[in-house]
Amino acid sequence: MKVAILGFGTVGSSVARILCDLQPENIRLTHIFNRDIARKIAEWVPSTVIWTESFDELLRSDADVIVELVGGLDPAGTWVHRALEAGKSVVTGNKKLIAAHGIELDEVARAHGVHLLYGAAVAGGIPVIPGLRQGLAGDRITRIEGILNGTCNYILSRMEDGAAFAEVLKDAQKLGYAEGDPTEDVDGYDARAKLIILSRIALRAGLQVESVATRSITRIDAVDFVYARDLGCTIRQIAKAELHNDGVSAAVGPMLVPLRSPLSWSRSTENMVLVSGQYGGDVVFSGHGAGGHPTAVAVVSDLITLAHGSRPVDLASRAVQVSGEFQLRHYIRFVVKDAPGIVAEIAGALAAEKINIDALFQRPGYQKDRLPFVITVEPCAASSLHRALDRIAHAAWLAQRPLDLPMLGD
Amino acid sequence: MKVAILGFGTVGSSVARILCDLQPENIRLTHIFNRDIARKIAEWVPSTVIWTESFDELLRSDADVIVELVGGLDPAGTWVHRALEAGKSVVTGNKKLIAAHGIELDEVARAHGVHLLYGAAVAGGIPVIPGLRQGLAGDRITRIEGILNGTCNYILSRMEDGAAFAEVLKDAQKLGYAEGDPTEDVDGYDARAKLIILSRIALRAGLQVESVATRSITRIDAVDFVYARDLGCTIRQIAKAELHNDGVSAAVGPMLVPLRSPLSWSRSTENMVLVSGQYGGDVVFSGHGAGGHPTAVAVVSDLITLAHGSRPVDLASRAVQVSGEFQLRHYIRFVVKDAPGIVAEIAGALAAEKINIDALFQRPGYQKDRLPFVITVEPCAASSLHRALDRIAHAAWLAQRPLDLPMLGD
Numbered sequence: 001m002k003v004a005i006l007g008f009g010t011v012g013s014s015v016a017r018i019l020c021d022l023q024p025e026n027i028r029l030t031h032i033f034n035r036d037i038a039r040k041i042a043e044w045v046p047s048t049v050i051w052t053e054s055f056d057e058l059l060r061s062d063a064d065v066i067v068e069l070v071g072g073l074d075p076a077g078t079w080v081h082r083a084l085e086a087g088k089s090v091v092t093g094n095k096k097l098i099a100a101h102g103i104e105l106d107e108v109a110r111a112h113g114v115h116l117l118y119g120a121a122v123a124g125g126i127p128v129i130p131g132l133r134q135g136l137a138g139d140r141i142t143r144i145e146g147i148l149n150g151t152c153n154y155i156l157s158r159m160e161d162g163a164a165f166a167e168v169l170k171d172a173q174k175l176g177y178a179e180g181d182p183t184e185d186v187d188g189y190d191a192r193a194k195l196i197i198l199s200r201i202a203l204r205a206g207l208q209v210e211s212v213a214t215r216s217i218t219r220i221d222a223v224d225f226v227y228a229r230d231l232g233c234t235i236r237q238i239a240k241a242e243l244h245n246d247g248v249s250a251a252v253g254p255m256l257v258p259l260r261s262p263l264s265w266s267r268s269t270e271n272m273v274l275v276s277g278q279y280g281g282d283v284v285f286s287g288h289g290a291g292g293h294p295t296a297v298a299v300v301s302d303l304i305t306l307a308h309g310s311r312p313v314d315l316a317s318r319a320v321q322v323s324g325e326f327q328l329r330h331y332i333r334f335v336v337k338d339a340p341g342i343v344a345e346i347a348g349a350l351a352a353e354k355i356n357i358d359a360l361f362q363r364p365g366y367q368k369d370r371l372p373f374v375i376t377v378e379p380c381a382a383s384s385l386h387r388a389l390d391r392i393a394h395a396a397w398l399a400q401r402p403l404d405l406p407m408l409g410d
Numbered sequence: 411m412k413v414a415i416l417g418f419g420t421v422g423s424s425v426a427r428i429l430c431d432l433q434p435e436n437i438r439l440t441h442i443f444n445r446d447i448a449r450k451i452a453e454w455v456p457s458t459v460i461w462t463e464s465f466d467e468l469l470r471s472d473a474d475v476i477v478e479l480v481g482g483l484d485p486a487g488t489w490v491h492r493a494l495e496a497g498k499s500v501v502t503g504n505k506k507l508i509a510a511h512g513i514e515l516d517e518v519a520r521a522h523g524v525h526l527l528y529g530a531a532v533a534g535g536i537p538v539i540p541g542l543r544q545g546l547a548g549d550r551i552t553r554i555e556g557i558l559n560g561t562c563n564y565i566l567s568r569m570e571d572g573a574a575f576a577e578v579l580k581d582a583q584k585l586g587y588a589e590g591d592p593t594e595d596v597d598g599y600d601a602r603a604k605l606i607i608l609s610r611i612a613l614r615a616g617l618q619v620e621s622v623a624t625r626s627i628t629r630i631d632a633v634d635f636v637y638a639r640d641l642g643c644t645i646r647q648i649a650k651a652e653l654h655n656d657g658v659s660a661a662v663g664p665m666l667v668p669l670r671s672p673l674s675w676s677r678s679t680e681n682m683v684l685v686s687g688q689y690g691g692d693v694v695f696s697g698h699g700a701g702g703h704p705t706a707v708a709v710v711s712d713l714i715t716l717a718h719g720s721r722p723v724d725l726a727s728r729a730v731q732v733s734g735e736f737q738l739r740h741y742i743r744f745v746v747k748d749a750p751g752i753v754a755e756i757a758g759a760l761a762a763e764k765i766n767i768d769a770l771f772q773r774p775g776y777q778k779d780r781l782p783f784v785i786t787v788e789p790c791a792a793s794s795l796h797r798a799l800d801r802i803a804h805a806a807w808l809a810q811r812p813l814d815l816p817m818l819g820d
Contacts, residue, residue: 018689022550119545125690134544134720135529135537138710140432179504262696265675279428280535280698280707286672297690300548305723310544314716325670 002306004031004058006042006079011093011120015067016045026298026307030063038240038409059086065306067299068092075195077101084108084116091302093295099209101192103317108216117302117312123148123271125294126287127301132202132275133313140275141202143242145408148194148226150269150290151185152217152237156254156268156362160225160234165218177269188214188237188252195239195252201240202275204317205248212241213324215253219403227374228256229330230361231407234264238408240326247321251382256331256407262286265410299338325381329358329407330365332375332389335399338368340399349391350377353384370399382406411717414468414490417479421503421530423705424706426455427479434710440473465489469496474715477709478502487511489598494518494526501528501712502684503602503705509603509619512610513727518757527712527722532604533558533681535704536697537711542612542685543723549687551612553652554752555818558604560679560700561588561595562627562647566664570635570644575628583631596764598624598647598662605649612685613651615658615730623653623734625663629813634743637784638666641741641817644674648818650736657731661792666741666817672696673818735791739768739817742785742799745809748778752807760787763794780809791818 005012012032018027020401029049032318034040037053047351055075058066059082066083068090070076077097080090085108092098094233098105098118109116115375119129123146132141141206147153154177169186172178192212199205217237228235233256241250256262262284266272271289276312278281288294347357355377362373382404389402415422422442429439439459444450447463462468466484468476469492476493478500480486487507489575490500495518502508508515508528519526521649529539533556543550557563564587568578579596582588594600602622609615623695627647645667651660667673672694681699688694699705715722746752757767765787772783787795792814799812 020547022548024548045477097661124695125549127541127686130544131537131695134715134722135711136707138428138432138434138712139434147442237458262675265672277535277707279424279703281704283536283695283697285693285695287539288691293689294691297546297549297687299468301545302548304547304682304725308723309721311718311720312544313720315714315729382519 001027001065002030002063003027003060003065003067003303004033004063005067005069006033006058007028007071008032008034009069010148010292011295011299012069013042014292015299016070016302018296018300020044020046024304024307027303031058031061033058059083063088065089065091065303067303070093071096073097073100080105081108084112084114087112087114089115089119089306091306091334092301093118093299094338095190095193095197096119099196101208102197103393105399115306115311117305118197119302120295120298122197123285123289124291125297126285126289127272128198128273128274128285129201130301130312131285136275136277136280136283137313137315139280141275141277144195144198144202144240144273145263145272145274146195146198146239147236147263147266147271148191148239148273149185149237149270151182152191152270153266153271155186156217156220156237159220159222162222164222167218173338186218187216191237191239192246192252193246195250198273199241199248199250203243203248204315206317206318207248207250207320209324210250211322216277217254220254223372224403226363227333227361231256231376232260233258234405235405236263236266238263242326247323247369249323249326250325251326255404258408258410260410261408287383325383326380327379328378330377330382330385331405331407332377333372333403334375335372336397337399338371339397345392345395346375349388352391353388355380355384378406411436411437411475412440413475413477414443414471415439415477415479416443417481418442418444420477420702421709422479423452423704424702425479425762426711427702428706428710429594430454430456432483434714434717437713439790441468442751443468445743462574462697462704466777469493472738473498473502475713477713480674481506483507483510490753491518492516494522494524497522497524499716501716503528503709505531505600505603505607505734508769510607511766512607525716526719527715528607529712530705530708532607533683533695533699534701535707536681536683536695536699538683538695539611540711541695546612546685546693547723547725548692549690551684551685551687553607554612554650554674554683556605556608556649556674556683557646557676557700558601558649558683559595560648560681561592562601563676563681564679565644566627566630566647569632572632574632575630590671594687596628597626599692601647603651605651605660609651609658609660610727611749613653613658614725614727615653615729616727617658617660617732621732622662627664630664633782634657634813637743637771638775641666641786643668643817645815646673648673649699652736654685659736661734664815666815668818668820670820671818695702703800719807721739735793736816739789740792740795741815741817742787743782743813744785745780745782746807747809748781749807754783755802755805756785762801763798764796765790765794786817
């Protein structure tokens with residue numbers, strides 16, 4: 001099986017490195033494509049490999065499989081499409097492309113008798129996709145809860161240990177964990193793309209990318225970790241999707257996670273996926289979700305799968321209605337200029353939306369004019385809670401907009 | 411694809427139940443075999459299913475796949491062999507059979523153009539085998555550490571919370587977690603069979619069952635959990651195998667596990683597998699390892715894999731030398747009739763084998779004539795340690811034989 005690598009960055013060169021080291025049976029690296037290819041040529045790559053900056057040359061070549069590691073929708077999408085139409089199988093780690101166009105690209109592959117594998121698109125080195133496809137095909141998965149973005153997990157687990165957001169973000173950028181513009185990560189778009197892919201495979205539900213609401217982790221403050229701990233919890237960026245009779249609830253954003261839940265155990269850039277099946281109960285996968293080598297392992301595993309003539313179990317997904325609503329307890333953190341009657345006003349706004357207060361936490365030692373306290377409420381839909389908070393959005397005693405976070409169960 | 415179930419116990423009836431509920435595409439249950447079949451017939455099974463107590467009838471039937479859930483080496487092994495030779499694929503959860511004869515049965519399957527799948531043989535509802543086969547084929551796995559026996563994990567995690575061994579074992583038997591004769595579980599034979607299978611798939615190493623040493627959990631006492639906690643650890647039955655240049659080290663038995671390690675997080679009957687790869691780092695799988703439904707999920711997943719024409723990645727294993735030696739820190743718990751000079755004598759015995767003492771722990775509040783204390787030693791081979799302990803085996807001050815446990819790293 002002749003393999004061409006499209007995109008010779010961190011992951012692409014890790015793939016080449018592993019192929020050279022392990023020399024898996026029946027797999028030969030024949031082409032490497034990149035822009036400005038001259039600056040990429042590495043002496044450790046076998047001399048038989050052809051270096052090129054022409055995609056058309058790859059397409060005309062006798063390569064059987066194209067490994068697409070360029071990323072993004074364009075031109076990667078066009079290239080993947082053309083490769084499949086030219087009768088070449090494609091292995092990709094492009095979550096954005098697979099989230100947005102995976103279903104149609106699967107069809108193109110099927111129509112041309114070739115394969116499209118994307119184990120590297122979600123949680124890199126953790127075999128979640130093969131685990132779900134092959135290993136849990138016999139269950140009916142009803143829920144996914146994942147820590148799918150290593151950058152956010154690094155930031156939040158460092159904040160849990162007392163560091164401040166801005167400082168940690170700077171460290172993450174220095175360490176190469178975060179981009180110069182961290183929007184994709186911290187605002188949840190990266191995790192959302194992965195949740196869309198997992199929902200397709202595990203819940204067999206086709207979700208439109210834009211239909212899943214995301215919330216940023218940027219509003220999380222040190223004080224939230226203090227109160228979270230009082231509640232026996234910590235805070236993680238969670239991507240959650242749940243099957244209902246009439247569709248799927250899905251959302252991505254910071255949530256309170258009980259310290260007893262495996263989701264609280266992931267530290268640094270680790271990823272974790274927890275799936276719940278009707279028959280098999282909860283299954284947890286965790287490990288390194290990103291980085292050159294772990295992601296390359298997923299790519300090479302897909303190549304070996306193809307070389308062995310092993311075909312993934314391909315179960316059809318169906319388009320479903322998506323809502324962002326989960327009936328969950330919520331954490332609401334207020335920062336107020338202290339005055340009498342504040343709690344009464346909040347309680348009134350919540351009561352108007354039929355939301356019951358669960359508990360109120362107020363730690364001593366803060367300034368009266370920027371006083372943080374927390375109210376937790378019994379399970380309710382986020383939309384009702386937001387309506388309640390809208391009622392008090394203009395209250396003079398608010399020192400800043402309240403922060404509300406869903407609270408996951410054990 | 412026509413499916414016959416061989417053995418209609420807990421798992422067999424769960425498999426039938428899931429097949430009836432989910433009705434996976436292209437899979438039809440056609441036969442159910444059991445001894446004394448009359449008492450097994452269930453009215454919720456479709457009336458088209460043929461109930462039989464004749465294995466030969468199954469063999470002559472048009473069933474494409476036999477699901478073997480009888481367990482044990484004989485007659486299950488003969489039946490699996492004959493089914494494969496008759497051109498029928500086999501899906502089995504029989505860890506004992508696959509550990510002892512998996513390699514030759516794989517060859518029989520290959521020779522007859524059929525398939526042998528056994529995802530249910532290790533950690534039931536957790537897709538470890540497909541995860542390793544398909545998802546981590548592109549890595550070089552160097553180490554496996556697993557909690558592979560739910561009974562032991564139930565016992566030890568209950569003891570961690572303060573319960574006594576005998577009491578917990580009785581509860582486990584009452585709950586159906588442990589057999590009347592718990593030897594297979596508590597002495598490590600069940601976990602060993604699973605470790606043999608995982609080593610074959612992940613390390614590509616063919617280990618002889620008897621070559622892997624096992625130690626029983628029955629000597630663990632409440633006081634060991636107290637001292638383990640002082641050391642930032644707990645105790646679990648661990649099945650461990652590690653690749654070396656000249657072979658594999660493998661062992662099964664109770665070990666100290668740091669509270670920071672994921673292995674300490676598994677509670678009750680949960681299973682967990684931690685694999686370490688040269689490129690992808692650590693990956694953790696956890697979930698329900700046993701029970702009718704979780705095990706049946708693995709069986710049905712294998713059936714769906716076959717029905718979709720998906721073939722598992724099949725990488726050859728090679729026979730290797732096995733040793734039980736790991737260079738690990740060790741925990742040694744003594745119970746002594748207190749007298750001067752005991753520590754000097756122990757230190758002398760250890761020094762004679764060039765083993766360095768790391769620390770000594772002695773909690774107050776115990777009787778002088780049955781005084782428990784703990785010595786930890788720097789990394790050494792278990793065999794050296796046992797030689798050292800042999801030197802003092804007949805000391806008059808020993809109230810009981812010392813207990814030594816390996817200590818896993820973070």
